[in-house]
Structures are given as structure tokens and as C-alpha cells.
Amino acid sequence: MKSIFGSMALLLMLGGCMGDNAYDGENGLIGTPGTTVTLEGALASISSEVLHQDALALRSSAETLGMAIETAELSALREAWRDMARAWKRVEALYVADDLSQTMIDIPANVDAFHIGNTDLHAKLDRIFAQSGDLAIALFQNNTKSINALEYTLFNDGNLTERERGAAAVMLAHLQSNYAQIEQFYVQNGLSGGEEGVGVLINQLIDSAYKLKEWRIGEAAGLVVKYKDNPDAAHFEYAVSQSSLLAMRAVLEAHQAVMSSGLSQIAASASAAPQAEAITTAITGALSMIDAFDAPIENDATDTRIKALYAQINLLQTNYTALIAALNYTQKIIEADGD
């Protein structure tokens, strides 16, 4: 009897595997073969229209700054830096290259020193600027060549000495090298693999939303445990250049671009359109809140609007989590039955 039962079960399993609905390890999220193309297409669209285009824009912004670095007025350099910072924040917000390849893991830390380590970067740079040795040697550490180091170099006071200008050139060359790697990577690689690709993307969006909320807003405004009731504008990401709002806006615009370039479509095809709509609404709301600031956010870290913005980004993070739940889950009426 056991063998009869075993044979029957095996036959049924094999029969089921031959059907169109067989699980192939990748398409469980969407369910029907017809929409699988849409899923891969949407991921390809996000890769080419957002990830690669943003990387190209970053590289281009660095080239613009590079052309001006030797001779341009400080104000022009500052403007070019802001453009580059904006472009970098978009790339960083959607940085999935580290999930796709081990070789790309270190790039963000090479570029960006925000929230990394405890060393006083500004004091270190002041010492280097006061010395007269070879800048390429003095700036051997990655954080001294980061976008934050370049910010301090261009914005720490109203002047740009020749040594600081030389340091800025070294820093920019370092950044351009890393930007080029990112751009090249996205030429050859993108999101794929169906459910796995979507998972990587949403994880990055959640991570980005979390860090925007906690690191870029909450810590400076004294809204997180670490700095509870201890607001300090110096903790904003780009406090020196007073460009923190610009960075926040860039992060949210990157999220918006992903939603409109394919993620909303993916969600809709998996019956999660309401969750995608909630995300889009949360992003739009947060952008409106940022636009409502008529002065640099660094001017007043106790501004009550910052707390509202923090709450809005928290909502965004929650909505992304709700999207995960919706993509993986439907209430099964069978489970309401007994036995």
C-alpha cells in the first residue's frame, strides 16, 4: 500500500510540474507566466533609465567640476559641487551594485564619509592644508578624498587657497575614479532575476529610507535614541555647505524615479497597487515638506517641521515594508477553516 501511495504521489507531483503554474524558483511573486516578461522588463527599465542614467549624470557632474577646478571662481566650484552632491545622493540612494557584485561593496565608503568612523575629518583636513608636503601622499586616506572632504575644502571659509585648490583636484580625481567604476558597472549589469531582483531593489529603498530618516534627519534633530533631545545642526549631512535639504530631496527624487520607472508597475501586476500608491504619496508628501523650508535646514535643528518630515519618512519606510508583505502575501480563506 505504501508503494502504491508513493507512486501515486510522485506521479501527481511530476504531473503538476509540467503545468504552466509550476514554480520555477523565480516567478512566485507574480504568478502567471505572462506577467513575468513585465517583471523583467520593469527591472530592465529601472536599470537603464534610472540606475545607469543617474550614474552617467554623476560622472558628468564630476567632469563639469573637474573642468573648473583649476581656475574657476569659488562660487562656481561650489555650485558645481552641489550639482555633483545631488547626483551622488541619487546614485547612493539606489546603490544596488554591492548586492550584485562583491567588487562594488567598497565604492560608497570610498566616496562618502558621512556616518563612517569617529575621526574628526575637518581637523584632519585643517592639518593637511596647513602642511606643505605632497598632497597625494597627505590625502592617502579615503575619507580625506571623500565628497565630504571636498565639501569642507570648498565651503569651510570664504577663501580657496592654492593648496586647498590642489587638494580639491586630488579629491575629485579620486571621486571620478569611483564614479567611473559605478557607471561602467551599470553598463554591464542591472537588476534581473525576477523576484530576487525586486527584493534587492526594495531592500535598498528601505535601507535608504531608514538612513534618510535616522541619519540625515533624526540624529541632527535629536529624534533618535543616540541624540535624544539633543539637536545639533552640525550633525546634518552637509552642514558645512548647508546643502542637507538638497541631499534629502535628491534621495527622495531617486525613490520617485524608481517607482515611476517600473516598481509601481511591478507592484500593480502583483495586486499591490495600493501599497505602491501609498509609497508614491508618501514620497510626494515628503518632497512638499522639503520644499516648504525657505531657509537651510541647518539654521534651526529644532524646527518642528523637521519632526514632521522625520515622521513622513518613517511612513515611507513602513509603506515599503507593507509592499513586501503585499507582494508575498494574500489572506488565504482556507486558513480560516478547521480540521
Added chain:
Amino acid sequence: MTEALDLLGLNYLLTPQSRIYWLYLLSSALIAAVFLHVRPQYRIGVSRAIWLHPSAKLDYMYFVLISLIKAALIAPLMLSASDVALWVNGALGYREPLHLGHTLIVALYTLSLFVVSDFTRYWLHRWLHSVPFLWRLHRVHHSAEVLNPLTFYRVHPIENILFGLRYALSAGVVTGVFITLFGARIGVAEFLGANALVALFNLAGANLRHSHLPLRFGDTLEHWFISPYMHQLHHAIGTTYTNYGGALSVWDRLFGTLHVSPVRPLEFGANVRHDTLAALFFEPFTLEKKDEQNPIIA
């Protein structure tokens, strides 16, 4: 059209997550055919006397009515597993997702959903027998004197709500934990459009649990899984307080309620009769006679 099917319960035949999805019924029918070929003495178990027994007819009518009630009243009010998952995820807080292979994450999540759900199903089922008021509700299911696949749905609406809450809590907690650990890279391994393990369980003759065909899996498999005959023992007068498990017999073995025995004639039913739809719905709220108590607590 879809809503009409929902209300009549006919959508269950077309839904892979449903116990009576047509393919699961077909697989059970095939298994039954083979079983009866080998053991023709049990053909009485699929005779008209069984299918047209008053208790079976009551099951059919009740299925339509309870489907309507579930679709119209219960489902819209049920706590969602997604909501529980979000709450759990929020309580655990954000942490960077662990890096494990996607296939491994999917396998772990699918297995966890299945095992945790089966565990909570065991305990709720056991409490339905051991808590006096819950037993009054649950004996709506046990008062069936003959068993057929639709007996699975002969469940009081309050019990439906309890099972729905159980599902929302168990699946929600598992999902919340997995989202915290792995973020959006979680996924369920699906087979026929349902959780692969649930689908396999259903394909393996789950509809014969409520039947008169004493199909056993053999001693070795019954050490781990509940066979149709083991569930029939649970429905039999005298051994109702054993074999509470859904798919796995592990819980019964761990908690001392496992009952495995050679095939013998069984008499089904509870210590109360439900002859009408009204009785199924309202009898649990009437005054109880002493001889109607569950033997386990009497």
C-alpha cells in the same frame, strides 16, 4: 461573476489555496481509486449511503451557507497577516538584511510558514477539544456522522474566526521576523500557485481525511505525518481526544496525543446530534446537558 462564485463557495474549486481545489480532489479520487482497487472491501465507503446520508446532505447545505457568511461577514473583518507582519517588523526595528542565498531564504520562509502554521493549528485544535465552550463550537464539526471532503468546512463561524486569527498571527509573526532578517528578498516556494508544502500535503490525499477510506501512510511516515486514517481516528467516537495534528504528527507525538492503530471499523459522531442548519449555528449556545460534555473533560 467572481463574487457570485465566492458567495456560493464554488471559487474553492478553482483556488489552489483551497482544500477542495479541483486538482486536489482529483488526486484524492485517484488515490481512492487505487486504494479501492487494492482493498475492495472498503467500497461501501464511497457508496450512495455515504454521499446521500442526511449528515452529508447537511454538510453540502452548510458549505454553501458558511461560504456566504465567510465571504460576506468574516473575511472583511479578519485581522490580516500582513498587518501582524508589519507590527512585528516595526517592533523588531530595522537592521540591515542578512546576506543568504535567495533559494535558501525562500526554502526557510516556506518551511517556517508551514511548520509554525501546523504547530498553531495543533494547539488551537487541541484547545477546541479541551476548553468546554470551544468544544461546544467544535463539535459542530465532530457531529458529522459520515465524512466527506466538505465536512472540512462544517465549522462554526466562531471557529472560522479563531482559525483565521490563528493564521494571521502565526503567518504574520513568521513573515515579520523574516522581513526583519531578510527584507524584501523573502518569497514563498509555490507549487500549483500555493505554498508548495501545502500543495503537496493537499495532493497527498488530504481530502481523504474526511472520508471512509482508511488510508494509512505506514508506520514510518505516520511517525511524521498525519495520514487520512489517523484523522479518521480523531473523528471516531472514543478516540476524539487524539491526533489533533494537521499535516504533521510530530506535535501529537511531542505532546502525548498521538494515536496510531491498525485499521478497524470506526463510528463517527459526537455526543450531540445536529440535524438542521439552525442546530449547527445555534446549538452551541443552548444549555448543555451533562451527557453532552466532551469525554476528555467530563
